[in-house]
Structure formats: structure tokens, C-alpha cells
Amino acid sequence: MRVGVFDSGVGGLTVLKALRERFRRIDLVYLGDTARVPYGIRSAETVVRYALECAEFLKEKGVELLVVACNTASAYALETLRRELPFPVFGVIEPGVKRALELSRGKVGVIGTPATVRSGAYQEALSAAGLEVYAKACPLFVPLVEEGLTEGEIARKVVEHYLKELKEKRVDTLILGCTHYPLLKGVISDYMEGVSVVDSSEAVSESVRPFVKDEGNGETELYFTDFSQNLEQAVELILGRPVEPRLAKGVFSA
């Protein structure tokens, strides 16, 4: 079985890693849209178009199930992708919401990119389940992680800057609604003492389980729309082993 995973950049490799740990034999095909990262600052229309092109690329690679590892694309493009594609499509938001419902005693915080928070996708699903929800966009978290500043004074100050409100609201559970954020989990957990932290990316590999037949050659192919600086190091850092990245060509517009 061939399973496709796409994200705006390298962050979604954490989802690929979680899938591989659970399914040893499937073939995994990853697409990171590094030529157009980040998605979280773009318009809804543009995010949908980018997501469709990424899905088309993976369809041509023969995938039979698609995981949208990007929260922003999950928030805006999931319905369109499900309508347009002939195989099951999973986003990261539903699994994250499900996990939060299991953990929360009533007050949930959600953090993500500006586009994810603006979409209201997490807020709607959690409110519909009767929870009190507080959402906050944290635009500096992605660049902070990409710069490797995942601990230390700057990280602590930036985390405090964004999460102060949520702490004052006394949320009991916090959803990390962006694949980059788990890398700041240490600083976030320290600041949000006693709060349950939900990693949407982890939750998705549990959700796809009933749809995956663990058969195949156990191969992993990684494609990126641009070879930016440090790509190979980032891959090795996240996956824990080197996998050669390939250049994705063909179906991408601006």
C-alpha cells in the first residue's frame, strides 16, 4: 500500500515518522512544498490551490490514501480534496480535536498559524462538543523553530508573549495546531504548567489505522518543490536517519 503525506515544508515529516513507526511495511511518499512555504500567512483561496496541486502530484505517484500533515491545508482544503480525490484523505485537525475531547475537563486552548486560527476549524469542532475554546495565532513559532531557537531566553519570552492570555484563561488542555510546534513542547509545557498538551500530528496516525493495510516494500520517498538550505540536515534531524530528498516537478503554479 502506498500512503502519501504532504506539508508546506519539512514539519510534516514528524507525521511521516509517526506513520512509519506504526506501519513498517507500507510505502510512504512525502511531498514538502518548500518552494511556497509557509502556507499559514496566505489567503484561503491560495492555500486550496496549493493543496490540490500537492495532492495531484501524490496521486500521480500512485498513493491510495492521503494524509494532509499541514494544519493550514487541513483547515481550508480538506473538503475540496475529499471531493476531488478518488481515495481517503485525512487531515490533522479532526484527530487533534478527538484527542483534546478525551483529555479536557472543559477549557481548551488552540495555537496555530494565523491562517489556521482564522479558519476557525478547531474552534468550531471543539465548541460543537460543548467545550470553552480560546485560540491564539503564534506567527513567530515557526521561524523560531526553523532557526533552531527551541529553548533559551528568546524562546521563553516568545512563548510567554503568545501564551499569556491562554494561561490567564486557565485552559486545562492545549492543542499544538501546527507541525512545527512540538519542537517547542519543552518550553511550552514548562510555561503552561499542569496543562495537557495535544500534538495533532501524533494523533493522526491513530486515526488512519482502520484504513491502512500494512503491506508493501517499506520504502520512503521524499519530494520537495525546492531544495533550500539545510534540507538534508532537517530531514535527518526529524527522521533520525538520512533519506535523500528528490526534486518535485510539474504541477505547481504560483
Add this chain to the structure above:
Amino acid sequence: MRVGVFDSGVGGLTVLKALRERFRRIDLVYLGDTARVPYGIRSAETVVRYALECAEFLKEKGVELLVVACNTASAYALETLRRELPFPVFGVIEPGVKRALELSRGKVGVIGTPATVRSGAYQEALSAAGLEVYAKACPLFVPLVEEGLTEGEIARKVVEHYLKELKEKRVDTLILGCTHYPLLKGVISDYMEGVSVVDSSEAVSESVRPFVKDEGNGETELYFTDFSQNLEQAVELILGRPVEPRLAKGVFSA
């Protein structure tokens, strides 16, 4: 006369503003490639392709002179643009270097995006003139400015984080090699006490003077490849007056 200006995003509007202050009657056409911003984290090949497409768009709009307001595009694509286009093309690097040569007593610091610093464009030009050069990439400055954190504790800590080395080297002049950085000029100048700060974007309007005939209708057209959040506010903030942004379509790949 129609003059074109392009940048990866809204930052280049500071260049457009400087041009308008100097030339009242020319028609200005601006393109901000907001669907693919930021350029500073992409490969050289991708930056050149994006720059060619932006220039092609402005050529179709009838411009007779082009200012590349983006430092990263200036560093990688200027030669190609000059070869491919039938009118004069100016980047922001040469004017910034020229101004630094006038001000420096021997030791210059250069800050910019990872791609601009990696290109070595500033360093080569300054070294060739016999100056001692220290360059430093500051990837967090652009997101910091876009988040409006241009003063306060986080801005001061991040500025210290990146500029500590340059301060220890005792540079006497510092080139702000990115159109976003002038918005952090207050914090940067405070930290780099006594150092002359050069804004490349300002310097370019002086350089084009001999090539511009100040005739036309004094019109300003702004195009963007994506309408992201807060675009109209950002335009008004930088230009000091509202100008309606238009959507650029047609020649853009990924």
C-alpha cells in the same frame, strides 16, 4: 515614464515610497510576490526563476526601468535580469555598498536574509574596495517585523542575539541588507551605539536619478500575487496613505 518596482512582499514599498518622494510625476507600478514570500529561505535557482517572472509581469505592464527592491533577488538575479530585459535594471546592493564606502572608516557589518548573506554579494563588493567585512544572517528579523514587534524586550533580545558578534568585531558601519530591517532601525541603532546605519532601500532612489525623466501622470499601481491578511493595512502603514491593491495574475510558476 513608467518605473517598475518588485519585491517578494510588502517591504519593497519603502523603496517605492522613496522613489515617489524624489520623483513626483513618474508612474510607478509595484509587484509584491506575496504568494511566494519569503525569497530569503529559497534556493538560488528558484529565486532567479521567481525574479524573471516578476520582471516579465512588469514588462507587460509597460515599465521602462526596473528597480529590484528585494535584496535576495538583487543578490542572485540581477545579472540574468539585465541580460533578459530591454530596459535598465537596478538592484539595492550596489547603492548600499556605495553608501557604506562613503561612511566607513574600515570595518563594515552586513545583515540580511540567509540567502542574501550566503550569496556573498555585499561581502565581495566591500572586500574588493579594501574594507574588512563581517556578515550575519538574521532570519528572525522579517517575521518579527511582520508581527509588529519592532520594539520592546523580544525585539531587543533578538537584535542582541544576532548582532552581538558584529558589535564585538567593532564594525563602524552596518548595512541593513533587507527591506524589512529599517523598521527595526531604532532597536538596532540603540544596540549598535555609535555605528553608522545604511539603508540600502533609501540609497537606490539616489542611484536611479540619472536614468529617470520625471514625467507622467504621477499614478501608483500596486499588484500582489496573493491577498494575504492585513495587506491593505500594511500598504497604508508603509505608504502613509491607502492605495487599493490589485491581484497579479498570469506568469507565475512555483
